[in-house]
Amino acid sequence: MTSNLTERYLKTRRLTEHLCEPLEVEDFVVQSMPDASPTRWHLAHTTWFFETFVLARWEAGYRPFSGDYQVLFNSYYNSVGEPFPRSRRGLLTRPTVAEVFEYRHAVDERMARLLGAREGGGSEEIARVVELGINHEQQHQELILTDIKHAFSCNPLWPAYRPRPDGATAITVKASGWTAKGGGVVEIGHAGHAFAFDNEHPRHRVFLQPFDIQDRLVTAGEFLEFIGDGGYRRPELWLSLGWSTVREQNWTAPLYWVERDGAWHQFSLGGLRPLDVAEPVCHVSFFEADAFARWRGARLPTEAEWEHAAAGVALSGSFVESERYRPRPVDGTGAGLAQMYGELWQWTASPYTPYPGYVVPEGALGEYNGKFMCNQYVLRGGSCATPAGHVRATYRNFFPPEARWQFTGIRLARDAQNSATAR
């Protein structure tokens, strides 16, 4: 086993704990809605993943750290046993936060020993699972931030995760333009030996009509125009399911937008601050992204269009390591597609379905992706809460169309204006 893998393992584990530094013990416990999990649970579950899928298989003389943890910190792997009910994770106060850190450290030590010792047979398969575990933990790093943000937003004191100065950027964002893309048979999906999730496979051909894609993300200021034009009150702009959600949930603005003394504010991990109209609009559902697109006479890109457009775009942007925790306004000077990576996950028009030829992996790890391919939409590009190096052009994130607590934004597309060129 290459020392490289051990190092990346330990680095990932350390980043997770680094993200917890601003938290009080109390903050680790709370579950503010069934979709979110307590930080404590994220810490333990990612550890359980390595214990269950690596140590239990390959550690000589393996004995479980705790029989109870095997049930408590299983998320949804039915093949491993009946998991503790998701919606009740916030009822657990034990094991304590300190005990969970002990669990982490014990597993880290055993993992390091195992990885260090292995240079002979079987190590390739271990490496594959450890790589998956690292990527799995990175996903939970992002969830730690989105879930604690949601929890803090339930507190009228508006606690800040890492207090940040208010100051809005002085940037004026220029009007967006369109980048034209030709159609035809193109290839999408992952190829090659680098790590990718099962759902990115296999690379395959699709037929695209020519299309245009917006060269930056939609801003909060542009979204304010939608609101001002009655966006949340006009059923003709919404999918039927979106419209019933708007009415049931009384949506009148993106999540975390708060009206104070007649002015819009936005709750962020840095605290409550005045809305910055230059920033990309954040915390919108697929329904809102879709309605906004319809209002603008455009549509969302399909995931194939997005991936095709992303070819050749440099993989840079604000990731979690920037400790900014909010999307950066576009500086407005560059050519080509801006804000494709980092900043905000971008809703696509594509329901999350298996690629042609997709094969679910054998065993419990086959439950990782495939079984969620229903009533969810694909998002692309990563966000300011995603660890750098975690995403790539083929990466498929997915959430239900009503979800708003992730760092989600909007990039528009449209059919090519001169479609004569298409066929």
Next chain:
Amino acid sequence: MTSNLTERYLKTRRLTEHLCEPLEVEDFVVQSMPDASPTRWHLAHTTWFFETFVLARWEAGYRPFSGDYQVLFNSYYNSVGEPFPRSRRGLLTRPTVAEVFEYRHAVDERMARLLGAREGGGSEEIARVVELGINHEQQHQELILTDIKHAFSCNPLWPAYRPRPDGATAITVKASGWTAKGGGVVEIGHAGHAFAFDNEHPRHRVFLQPFDIQDRLVTAGEFLEFIGDGGYRRPELWLSLGWSTVREQNWTAPLYWVERDGAWHQFSLGGLRPLDVAEPVCHVSFFEADAFARWRGARLPTEAEWEHAAAGVALSGSFVESERYRPRPVDGTGAGLAQMYGELWQWTASPYTPYPGYVVPEGALGEYNGKFMCNQYVLRGGSCATPAGHVRATYRNFFPPEARWQFTGIRLARDAQNSATAR
């Protein structure tokens, strides 16, 4: 306006009323679940459609039959006004059934007069809307049957809509085979001048991998094997959302299957009768179809695959005019694809999304299809409750993945076994 259209209009309207003949007045009133509607409402709503979208626009000196009906019998056209809440349709006892028939006949008379008089300008647009109204009414003809079947199933007396003899067919269904289809760029979607819904447009190119498609529908007998093998108790066979539905709804068999004295029976519009294992399995959700496919090591076809495979298959099968109201077992002698039309709607693996280049029609009729393109799956082929002539190869029906009260069945597909030929 051709007399042909008038005739087809009147013939469609008569078929609707013919379907109501076996009903008692009481049967017209009940709404057994929010997804279903009372027969009375179907009768009135289809009439409202012609009144609102034809008479109100083109009848000289138009005056509404009743101001109240405009609200009561609007289904979901927000542009026409706030509709009466769907889930409360069963609370209305007035207008009475007799008054609803009067409404129908008054509108029919005015429609006949309008259509007879029109041979000059504007008639093409009228014809288009009348054609849409006819197809709309045909859809409600099917719903009248599925909704009354559901309502009757709530009654422990198991009333029969049209009593039918019990007798199971003596047919033994032979093992199914696969028909291989090559891949490449193919075209799907509607083209030409014949009527088709907006969601079937535009005809466009898609890229298909080679695939095999099952040459008949899955039978009740085959589904019994799935049940016997623990199908409803094995989470690994199900989508995550499907598995939680199985548990919440306590599903252990298709809808309308009833165990009596240790033997499976099936409730049909002909009454309660012993299960016929030769019949195609009916009243399964997408979740069940998908789980069955996984259990068989196969998958569902995409809608593009289905449509591509249907090319050249004759449009025949059991439709509503057969007054059979249940799918006919395959006779087992033919070659090629059997049971592609009529019999049962076939779940596809495709979420219901707009085709590339799809444009929502202007005005209220734009609410017909587009706004439902979320969290639903496409079904193809028509059923034994569909009026003959209503479906075609490009026809896209759609229901949520948990819906079971429609006449829905399963046809399997799989990736081509010799995929070398694909690229």
Next chain:
Amino acid sequence: MTSNLTERYLKTRRLTEHLCEPLEVEDFVVQSMPDASPTRWHLAHTTWFFETFVLARWEAGYRPFSGDYQVLFNSYYNSVGEPFPRSRRGLLTRPTVAEVFEYRHAVDERMARLLGAREGGGSEEIARVVELGINHEQQHQELILTDIKHAFSCNPLWPAYRPRPDGATAITVKASGWTAKGGGVVEIGHAGHAFAFDNEHPRHRVFLQPFDIQDRLVTAGEFLEFIGDGGYRRPELWLSLGWSTVREQNWTAPLYWVERDGAWHQFSLGGLRPLDVAEPVCHVSFFEADAFARWRGARLPTEAEWEHAAAGVALSGSFVESERYRPRPVDGTGAGLAQMYGELWQWTASPYTPYPGYVVPEGALGEYNGKFMCNQYVLRGGSCATPAGHVRATYRNFFPPEARWQFTGIRLARDAQNSATAR
């Protein structure tokens, strides 16, 4: 068996059918909320009562009219078998209304034969059960009216059960006064041989403090003052459970009050008409009655106070036979307590509990009253929907504190102003 009983039996049965005369077949089917039942069900259930508790026990060679009806029309008698779920009564369309009437007439014929024949042994017990059945049917007569009123109120067409002219009374109701009652040990509850429900037994002693009781019912005009004074917006006036109900249900006025063009209207069995401020306020819950009393610096009477005050008051008022279906304004000239009977059921401050020494009857009829003695409040006096002769001073009606669809009103009480006389 006296011919008197047979006559009373038949007269009661005829009145039930008379109440159904204004209804269309459609109206018999609908169940507008779980607490209400379809008219069809009331017709069948009252018949089931006589069949189950009289014919099945005493008819020679008894055979059930229909095995199915024994389940379908059992309300809540667990000892007789698992009843069909209450909230699903509105899903049944069969047996039809005509078949239910056939059931009624067949049972009536058999009952008349049985009662005519019996003059020998056992007849006293039969008479007791028939008497109970008659009173049971009278209770359902009232429910037929309250349930159909609720069903009609769900229809935006506001259908009238029996159309009545709008005209408000010209009466000006004089200010109410108080009637003082002394305290001490008094007796309440039923004694003697005349029919009374088990819950009115045994007659027993209670100790009362001296109190005053209002000499008429609270009027709609007085209740308007409560509304105008912010009654529905001031938590300090309400019980905690009442206040949460006000907020959850968005109560802003009594049930069936409708604001139209800036003026209050009231939906009644005669149709929608302008509010008559002289009428007693109707369709208020216990919570509203209690809050109104608190607002007036008074309270509701206990049931013992009410019964003690009622001693000697003539049993007259508007009952169902008046076909008025709304309470009559007090004429304002009499002395003593007005509107004690008929008009409206009067909420008391007393939770519905067993009297000291109360014994539940043996057998299924023991389920009639006792098992409902929890979380309900006692009402006294009868209403304009109660059959004449059904109530008496000791009669205990009961409903949950949030119920509003019965004909319920308010009479106030207060502790004696000169309480020195009390002890």
Next chain:
Amino acid sequence: MTSNLTERYLKTRRLTEHLCEPLEVEDFVVQSMPDASPTRWHLAHTTWFFETFVLARWEAGYRPFSGDYQVLFNSYYNSVGEPFPRSRRGLLTRPTVAEVFEYRHAVDERMARLLGAREGGGSEEIARVVELGINHEQQHQELILTDIKHAFSCNPLWPAYRPRPDGATAITVKASGWTAKGGGVVEIGHAGHAFAFDNEHPRHRVFLQPFDIQDRLVTAGEFLEFIGDGGYRRPELWLSLGWSTVREQNWTAPLYWVERDGAWHQFSLGGLRPLDVAEPVCHVSFFEADAFARWRGARLPTEAEWEHAAAGVALSGSFVESERYRPRPVDGTGAGLAQMYGELWQWTASPYTPYPGYVVPEGALGEYNGKFMCNQYVLRGGSCATPAGHVRATYRNFFPPEARWQFTGIRLARDAQNSATAR
């Protein structure tokens, strides 16, 4: 202000914090159901009570400790402002536990200073409110234990609050007997100058029929017989509302009873241990108490009967200071009524209603008791989680009939067997 009051204030405050000693920080945060509150909240709310109702009124130059806390820690006093929603108390992680303790200590210091300084005017009213605050805090001491017990019971690790040895008592409880009480006019309710809650006033006369009362509490062993006799499966034993609760909640035993390897265990604050059949049965609802009584051919005592029987019984038993946290089996040797105080709250047959002549106190403190007098039942006697000195013969506790998480048990009563003596 007597130093006595200051001492009692401080002693009460210290006991609250003593009860928190076994808890981890994580334990203070969780809210396991809407009826329960986090320990953190109890600590802060009791402090808020003294700040709001004492310091804010009488402290010279009073300034709030924190404007936010005034909203966050208001329970239900609408007159003081809109409280933070009860069901969301568990979502708050800030202020932290340490900050809440700081809040407590700051208020304690200011209270001690205020109480020490006051010996002149106004001190009687202060003393009254401080006395109320002490009693209020004692009620929350009990809730801290019952709420943390519920929270811990949601954790499959079964954490112990204070681990206790398993050992069942060797005691054999002798058969219970009845104590006969004569009837007539008796007085109940509080009189005199000692502290009592408003709901215990005024002392007043009631008329009682002669009755018998059980001389000890019902044991777990006796309740096992009820279970063994099908108690939870026989509708005829239950109130209608109780029976629907049994079915909806799947009750098959008291709360916290757990079947393990074929034997009943009981979760307690000392951990999970085998059921001790000699202990009084605990954590039963009113519904279960009532059903058990019916099964035994008895009934529950009314609160007047209980209070009348308690006259002269010494106020001793297991209170919270015993640190036993479970009821002690009766030793079986004494005469007269055993286990009247401490051990377990005893359900009475009496709905919680105002006494005749009850007057709600002026101002916000009037919201303490009166507004809850609906759909609750009175319990008497105190429990092993109640602070010693908190209860008395006239004390009225109250909970809804389905509540089970309090330390609640059963004492039976019955009508006098020789009722000739009654009148």
